[in-house]
Amino acid sequence: MNNKPFQVFVDDNFHYMDEDYREPDGEYDTLEEAIAVCRGLTEASLEDLYIPGLTAAELVARYQTFGLDPWIMSAQGGVPFSAWKYVEQVAPDFITKHQTYETDSPDPSRHQPV
Numbered sequence: 001m002n003n004k005p006f007q008v009f010v011d012d013n014f015h016y017m018d019e020d021y022r023e024p025d026g027e028y029d030t031l032e033e034a035i036a037v038c039r040g041l042t043e044a045s046l047e048d049l050y051i052p053g054l055t056a057a058e059l060v061a062r063y064q065t066f067g068l069d070p071w072i073m074s075a076q077g078g079v080p081f082s083a084w085k086y087v088e089q090v091a092p093d094f095i096t097k098h099q100t101y102e103t104d105s106p107d108p109s110r111h112q113p114v
Contacts, residue, residue: 003027005076006034010041011069025070035081038070042083046094056091063087 004027011022025041028034045067050059064084072079 004029005074006031006079007073008034008037008041008070009073011071013064013067013069031072031074031079034072034079038072038081038083039086041068041070042086043090043094044068046087046091050094050098052098054095056095059091059095060087063091 006028008025008028009022010025025037028037046059046063049062049067051062054062064087067083067087069083071083072081
């Protein structure tokens with residue numbers, strides 16, 4: 001029995017619409033908390049799916065095929081969060097950040113023993 005008004009569940013995009021692969025994540029007092037958790041889970045999924053050289057569109061496609069899809073259930077009805085839409089919004093910046101990191105990171109193969 002849920003005691004808090006917002007419940008987060010996580011579906012697996014690879015098993016789309018298959019409730020056997022649905023996991024409860026937690027219950028939250030506020031919508032803001034639940035959305036923050038969903039964003040964090042989604043961003044962690046992007047980190048797991050990222051491969052250097054991907055474009056934003058390719059990352060979105062990988063996410064929609066293999067990523068974790070958190071969502072919020074509320075007794076008040078529909079909740080304004082979509083992991084898919086969130087990924088579409090953040091993917092370009094995510095790719096830019098990772099490309100910058102890869103470019104700025106030292107290449108371990110160039111390190112010479114002292």
